[in-house]
Amino acid sequence: MRTTAELLLLLVVLTDLAVLGTSRLRTCIRAVAAQGLLLGLLPLALASQVTVHIAGLAAGTVLVKAVVLPWFLLWAIREAAVRREVEPVVGFIASLLLGALALALAFAIAGRLPASDVREPLLIPAALATVMMGLIVLTTRRKALTQVVGYLMLENGIYLFGLTQTESVPFLLEVGVLLDIFAGVFIMGIVVFHINREFDSLDSARLSELKD
Amino acid sequence: MWLLALCLLPAAAAVVTGAAPSPRVTRWRVGALVGTAGVHLALTAMLWRLPPQHALNGWLGDDALGTIVLTLTSVLFFATAVYTVGYLARATPRGGRVFVSGMLGFLAATTVVALSQHLAMLWVGLEATTFAVAPLIFHRHDRRSLEAVWKYLVLSSVGIALALLGIFFLASAQHGVPGDPLILGDLTAHARELQPAWLRAAFVFLLVGFGTKMGLAPMHTWKPDTYGEAPALVGALMAGALTSCAFLGVARITQVTTAAGLTAFVQPVLFAFGLLSLATAAAFVIGQGDLKRLLAYSSVEHMGLLVLGLGLGGVGTYGAVLHLVNNGLVKGWLFLVAGNVVLATGTSSAAGNRGLVRTLPVSGVLLVAGLFAVTGSPPFGLFLSEFTILRAAVDGGHLAIAVAMLVLLAIIFIGMAVLVMNVALGEPAPDVRPVRESAWLLVGPLALAGLVLLLGVYLPGPLQATLAHAAVALGGRVP
Numbered sequence A: 001m002r003t004t005a006e007l008l009l010l011l012v013v014l015t016d017l018a019v020l021g022t023s024r025l026r027t028c029i030r031a032v033a034a035q036g037l038l039l040g041l042l043p044l045a046l047a048s049q050v051t052v053h054i055a056g057l058a059a060g061t062v063l064v065k066a067v068v069l070p071w072f073l074l075w076a077i078r079e080a081a082v083r084r085e086v087e088p089v090v091g092f093i094a095s096l097l098l099g100a101l102a103l104a105l106a107f108a109i110a111g112r113l114p115a116s117d118v119r120e121p122l123l124i125p126a127a128l129a130t131v132m133m134g135l136i137v138l139t140t141r142r143k144a145l146t147q148v149v150g151y152l153m154l155e156n157g158i159y160l161f162g163l164t165q166t167e168s169v170p171f172l173l174e175v176g177v178l179l180d181i182f183a184g185v186f187i188m189g190i191v192v193f194h195i196n197r198e199f200d201s202l203d204s205a206r207l208s209e210l211k212d
Numbered sequence B: 001m002w003l004l005a006l007c008l009l010p011a012a013a014a015v016v017t018g019a020a021p022s023p024r025v026t027r028w029r030v031g032a033l034v035g036t037a038g039v040h041l042a043l044t045a046m047l048w049r050l051p052p053q054h055a056l057n058g059w060l061g062d063d064a065l066g067t068i069v070l071t072l073t074s075v076l077f078f079a080t081a082v083y084t085v086g087y088l089a090r091a092t093p094r095g096g097r098v099f100v101s102g103m104l105g106f107l108a109a110t111t112v113v114a115l116s117q118h119l120a121m122l123w124v125g126l127e128a129t130t131f132a133v134a135p136l137i138f139h140r141h142d143r144r145s146l147e148a149v150w151k152y153l154v155l156s157s158v159g160i161a162l163a164l165l166g167i168f169f170l171a172s173a174q175h176g177v178p179g180d181p182l183i184l185g186d187l188t189a190h191a192r193e194l195q196p197a198w199l200r201a202a203f204v205f206l207l208v209g210f211g212t213k214m215g216l217a218p219m220h221t222w223k224p225d226t227y228g229e230a231p232a233l234v235g236a237l238m239a240g241a242l243t244s245c246a247f248l249g250v251a252r253i254t255q256v257t258t259a260a261g262l263t264a265f266v267q268p269v270l271f272a273f274g275l276l277s278l279a280t281a282a283a284f285v286i287g288q289g290d291l292k293r294l295l296a297y298s299s300v301e302h303m304g305l306l307v308l309g310l311g312l313g314g315v316g317t318y319g320a321v322l323h324l325v326n327n328g329l330v331k332g333w334l335f336l337v338a339g340n341v342v343l344a345t346g347t348s349s350a351a352g353n354r355g356l357v358r359t360l361p362v363s364g365v366l367l368v369a370g371l372f373a374v375t376g377s378p379p380f381g382l383f384l385s386e387f388t389i390l391r392a393a394v395d396g397g398h399l400a401i402a403v404a405m406l407v408l409l410a411i412i413f414i415g416m417a418v419l420v421m422n423v424a425l426g427e428p429a430p431d432v433r434p435v436r437e438s439a440w441l442l443v444g445p446l447a448l449a450g451l452v453l454l455l456g457v458y459l460p461g462p463l464q465a466t467l468a469h470a471a472v473a474l475g476g477r478v479p
Helices: A002-021 A025-046 A052-080 A092-112 A123-140 A144-165 A171-199 B002-019 B027-049 B064-090 B097-115 B119-137 B143-173 B184-189 B196-214 B222-229 B232-259 B263-285 B291-312 B315-345 B361-374 B381-395 B399-424 B439-457 B461-473
Strands: none
Touching: A002 A025, A002 A092, A002 A123, A002 A144, A025 A052, A025 A144, A052 A144, A052 A171, A092 A123, A123 A144, A123 B143, A144 A171, A144 B143, A171 B119, A171 B143, B002 B027, B002 B097, B027 B064, B027 B097, B064 B097, B064 B232, B064 B315, B064 B439, B064 B461, B097 B119, B097 B232, B119 B143, B119 B196, B119 B232, B143 B196, B143 B222, B143 B232, B184 B232, B196 B232, B196 B263, B196 B291, B222 B232, B222 B291, B232 B263, B232 B291, B232 B315, B263 B291, B263 B399, B291 B315, B291 B381, B291 B399, B315 B361, B315 B381, B315 B439, B315 B461, B361 B381, B361 B399, B361 B439, B381 B399, B381 B439
8 A cells, every 4th residue: 555655645746846837727726626635545545444534534635625625716716707827926937946945855854853653754745845835835926816725735735744643633623624724715715706806806916005 | 511511602603693594783693692692701600610620531621721711701702792782783894694603603712722621622723713703804895804804814824724733743742652642631741751853843833823823923914904904892802812812822832841841942932922022012013003003013012921921931921821811801991992982983093083082081081091001000900910020030030031021111102102192182173072982882891991900909819829720830830
């Protein structure tokens, strides 16, 4: 099973890079949806035996992160009639380079961390890389909706890290965490929708009336 | 049993008021709000008489610090709920039913935070508060409130996401250590066996994450915008109760790191955030032109004082816990008064308000008294708690911190006094007549003001004992 998990983690990192390198909002959302699907499959690949707990976690993750939230975000851009799309503050090539740098940094940090019980050595570097690339998307893109995608990536990275701790975080709390993330993205999506209606643009840089 | 009831009652009320038909804010919705707040307050008061309770395998429990935060939240929420009756009679937030439902959801989430003994559960509650207040901030559905709610959502979501990472780090630190995972009591009991590298990482991430929700500088940037745009009663709940709950999170992780003997690592970090918050508040209070934004920076200041007290340890910890109560009450008082000003004159800006003592006699006087209370003048409670924190700094040999604190507090006093005196005194515009103030809008701030005054002259025995318990649990001592 180890090779399956490794393959999945590799694909997760590739979806990170896909979000960083694309100019199309739809592709971003699809990449994050694919990432959600991979995240849902990972607990199955990592577990020595599939329990109800793990199956439930996988099903919930796929439902929320690969189906409901991406569908909702796609609905938001269709309603808001957004075409072109990801306006980066930092160019795409530069973002990809930043992403590669984040990846190297993630491996360097993971190598120095005290090894806890890790069944899959790629898990922590992939988690840290996804967290960092999520932060890159959050800070270097101007469209509010792309920032939501960055937030989702950040949460996905944290979820990956959480997979090292499945036995210490009980099922009920995992449900709570998943629900919170769902609510968060949902409310952000609604706000994005209103931003578009008020400003005729999803550009969060226009949100600059309030200052001292 | 009682603990579960405390969490579930407001949650159920939030669902009922949110799901029931008729989108408008109706009489029964407001009744449900005040009723739930009253029952919540009664249940909370009962907890003080009962022996410590547990529920859900020890995930919920009312320890000393949690009880203090819960009681503060409950008192503040009740005062705000009564105020809401008067507020909704005059203003109609476009959120409609979402407004009442969001407030009740906020109460449920903060109750979960206050009673959580499981740190991941605390996280879930704190994250839920973000979404409960988002529709309350966005009540006007215009550009300014949209900008405020967007900044608030993005910053606090990212902050709280980092806190979740910190919680996972903490679970990593606990690997192979006896005790249930992430339960506070087990973490502190075996604190010295925790993996120090993971624990340090957990502390940093949790402090930054929960610090964002507290509004510690430099993660405070959402605060003035959010408090400035949100209705004042939402500001009261956020500055009084939400920040206290976030501080509870910071206090919990500090408790674990202190028990693990990492004080030398933790202390400078807390000092840095504390002093930076005080300095930021001092810089932005001077020349501030809006009452609610002024209060937001005052909130940044007091969050700084709280982490300073926590970092100083010893009597400073006791001072911080006492200050938590005082700050929560005084923020409720001042924000509700600011709300009265906005209801009467339509703005909280300094330019739009003059001579409030004459046009709004009760609120105007409460505003001036509140200025002295919030800046730590005797005989109000904040004088006592700020003095205790200052004494801890002097006793601990941190003279530089004591001096910096005094200077910055003096600057903040001057900055706040200039604005408040400008709007309170002076000549009102000739066409402005004195307004008859509604009792609904005055009971809350008057009661809170009374409590702040009471805590300055007399600490009731049970409260003193609980404060002492909380301070000792955090590694401090009683003066």
